[in-house]
Amino acid sequence: MTEVVVRPMNGGNGLHSYSKNSTFQRKAIEAAKELINKAIAEKLDIKIFSSSNSFKIADLGCSVGTNTLLAVQNSTQHPEFQVFFNDQASNDFNQLFTSIPPNIPYFAAGVPGSFHRRLFPNNSLHFVHSSCAAQWLSRVPEDVLDKSSPAWNKGRVHYSNSTPQVMKAFEDQFAEDMDNFMKLRAQEIVVGGLMALILPGRLNETPHTEAYLNKAFEQVESSLIDMAKKGIIREEKIDSFNIPIYFASLQEVESAVKRNGCFSIEIMENIPHEKPQPKVMSSTLRAGLEGTIKEHFGDEILDELFDTLVCNKLEESSLITESCKSVGLFVVLKRKPNE
């Protein structure tokens, strides 16, 4: 099995930390709050946990920061709850644990590991929440890094402005990862248990190039290309790098769920995402992508890349990005009985 790509959000509590630069993701959670409450009220069968002693919740791809705790507060209104905060082992769990307030109404635990792998025992979870996480692929599709493949993504680091072959490779990788993700979660979630997924994505009718987040990622790509032109980074470094993220539509998620067969779709809707100001957006991009970019290009380029180039490009392109749609996908799945 290929090693899962590791790229946690920026740790700590400093200027470039994810904790301080995740208003965008926070808004997604706030928008989903009412929807999750409604889903729990209407879709959760209380019988699934009457035989067990406690209600077990997992937050997959929790990262670090107040969003993590906010998401969980949304769903805890009853006594004995155990909440598992999951993210990769390299996530800043120290920061997360010390920011848990005293006297929380649940038992907290941290679970290190990629959600592209098994994380919990069989039938041990009642509710899974994952916000702004499952858009991260388990890896960059092999073909886009293969010089001999028609899907080689030469000179680019993102798929949205690229060839149909590159786009297809990312689309397929997302479908494969989603299928695997649901297979794993189907083992961990009790029959009748719910899974709420919030994903940054695009509207069904919107092509990749017109989705706001793709436009934002294209500014990162174009900034890296500028840096290569100026000789700050080598061009081959761009050829060998791709951001392992894909922005799906509800249609794609629906197909993946149906193909997988372990879950029924209970709720599925788009939630509007506010588009942040260029400065805020470049910080958001930095907090999320810094780890991945640093690993490949080194950390000396980060300040110029995000704080100057990406920020300027976002400002320059604000008229274009304004017309782009920014949406989240909100999907609630229920674990079907085993056949």
Next chain:
Amino acid sequence: MTEVVVRPMNGGNGLHSYSKNSTFQRKAIEAAKELINKAIAEKLDIKIFSSSNSFKIADLGCSVGTNTLLAVQNSTQHPEFQVFFNDQASNDFNQLFTSIPPNIPYFAAGVPGSFHRRLFPNNSLHFVHSSCAAQWLSRVPEDVLDKSSPAWNKGRVHYSNSTPQVMKAFEDQFAEDMDNFMKLRAQEIVVGGLMALILPGRLNETPHTEAYLNKAFEQVESSLIDMAKKGIIREEKIDSFNIPIYFASLQEVESAVKRNGCFSIEIMENIPHEKPQPKVMSSTLRAGLEGTIKEHFGDEILDELFDTLVCNKLEESSLITESCKSVGLFVVLKRKPNE
């Protein structure tokens, strides 16, 4: 409720880290390994988890380092296991999580919080392991810091060489903490579940002054007194500081278990502790006490205190300490049915 004292072991992987300076504690675990295997084989009723999906293990006061993982390997030989590593929120969980090897045969989770508080849902654990942790008291007994009390521990930071009143105050605090610890764990452990406790302690017939670890702590005390005499620290700082640790005997643990009433004693024995060389012992003391001492006296005294003074005193007193007994307490308790 009084706030529980927070003093995690030194984090990271550096020179003074707990991870690199815990051979002493490691030996305790190795010595207990066979005993724990035997306890599980003979004392664990397989029926207690046949109805559940997985066997849930908690390691309380896990700290950071390979000991944590070693202790757990000792008890995992079957398929679906979930292991909860617990220590205070300020423990270095990042270091712990990144040191978990790939392909471990269990699902790992970290649980932040003091074991003097509730950590898990009702009836959610099958086996609890706690090594070299429960000797830490929830707080320094109030009286020993109270100038108006006959138990005021003026001019000292440890109890073993002090007045009977001080000794009694620590003895009572240990009894109270043990009772509370068992009340909490009795809620968390299923009926029939086991709890293995390993504590550094002393033989039943040995007075506190003749226990090796007390002698070692007295060298820390006497080094601090030397520093106060030299004007490096203020004398009042010594009056207002006590190490919140108590070395009990099996007799004391037995009384606490019987008074508490929730557990039966399945195994209870002394395990021999090897006495480390002075240099190793001063590093062991530093890794364990540094956090507590730094908080009160500041970090500028640490090098001189441990690496020079304590180390020299341990060397000078090696003839005395050689005659002292160093033992661990090994106790396996079983959760009794509710009456």
